[in-house]
Amino acid sequence: MPKLLRKPEKKPLSKGVTLIHEVKDGRTPLEYVGFSIVDLDKGAVFEETLTNQECCAVILTGKATVTAGEQTFQSLGTRKSVFEKVPTDSVYITKEEKYRIKGETDTRVALCYAPGMTKRPNRLLPAKDILQEHRGIKMNQRSVHNILPDSLDVADSLLVVEVYTESGNFSSYPPHKHDQDNLPHESFLEETYYHEQDPPQGFVFQRVYTDDRSLDETMTVENEDVVLVPAGYHPVGVPDGYTSYYLNVMAGPKRTWKFYNDPAHEWILDREDS
Numbered sequence: 001m002p003k004l005l006r007k008p009e010k011k012p013l014s015k016g017v018t019l020i021h022e023v024k025d026g027r028t029p030l031e032y033v034g035f036s037i038v039d040l041d042k043g044a045v046f047e048e049t050l051t052n053q054e055c056c057a058v059i060l061t062g063k064a065t066v067t068a069g070e071q072t073f074q075s076l077g078t079r080k081s082v083f084e085k086v087p088t089d090s091v092y093i094t095k096e097e098k099y100r101i102k103g104e105t106d107t108r109v110a111l112c113y114a115p116g117m118t119k120r121p122n123r124l125l126p127a128k129d130i131l132q133e134h135r136g137i138k139m140n141q142r143s144v145h146n147i148l149p150d151s152l153d154v155a156d157s158l159l160v161v162e163v164y165t166e167s168g169n170f171s172s173y174p175p176h177k178h179d180q181d182n183l184p185h186e187s188f189l190e191e192t193y194y195h196e197q198d199p200p201q202g203f204v205f206q207r208v209y210t211d212d213r214s215l216d217e218t219m220t221v222e223n224e225d226v227v228l229v230p231a232g233y234h235p236v237g238v239p240d241g242y243t244s245y246y247l248n249v250m251a252g253p254k255r256t257w258k259f260y261n262d263p264a265h266e267w268i269l270d271r272e273d274s
């Protein structure tokens with residue numbers, strides 16, 4: 001198996017709580033980004049006390065109550081499937097905070113982690129405030145929900161975004177990278193991709209490669225897989241008949257998304273939309 005591809009592990013943590021993915025704590029080559037997926041049965045509770053990391057809890061599906069410090073946010077979550085394609089609710093939780101998530105229904109939660117340097121207010125990121133964006137032309141079209149973009153100054157490191165790519169299209173394309181701390185031209189950001197496909201027997205292809213090809217992995221990515229992007233360009237191609245969803249978490253030394261397109265493929269941006 002390529003070293004950047006992670007399959008769902010489905011490990012029971014406690015009654016009604018199942019760990020689907022855990023990309024953190026010595027189980028990852030990434031230094032800045034941590035990522036988990038947790039499934040909660042109705043009524044089940046997941047609890048954690050953060051240390052030097054901040055967290056964004058994204059209610060992928062189902063409904064949940066999130067308590068962070070003294071605040072409780074009830075009835076979060078807007079969809080039974082990510083493919084309803086509506087934005088969902090998330091909660092930003094500051095470092096050194098204790099939080100708990102209780103499933104009000106069966107719930108899938110993404111826990112996105114990155115270094116926290118300061119104590120910040122915990123904050124609800126409600127679905128109604130999520131900025132939606134359409135990007136691209138021809139077979140390079142995708143829709144984006146900006147959950148925690150760099151324009152929103154609520155986190156120290158975390159950037160979180162979800163992306164839908166329709167049948168036959170490419171996204172994260174033309175291939176771009178953000179692996180040099182060289183602002184204003186490029187920022188250094190690691191990235192994770194949590195993928196789903198509709199219908200779920202689908203797959204997508206994702207390539208992660210650097211200019212010198214010292215890193216060059218092309219992966220067949222199935223439903224619920226995670227891909228790690230420590231460096232390099234990272235385009236995604238979606239086969240005919242399937243829709244792709246992915247959730248990206250990015251973090252690095254500076255909280256700015258400044259990417260650099262692969263010059264070999266940048267020309268596709270210059271085409272007429274006909």
Ligand SMILES: O=C(O)C[C@@H](O)[C@H](O)C(=O)CO
Pocket residue numbers: 135142144161163171172173178191234248259
């Ligand atoms: O616009 C897209 O195709 C999504 C990507 O930008 C994705 O969020 C990413 O690669 C971020 O670096």
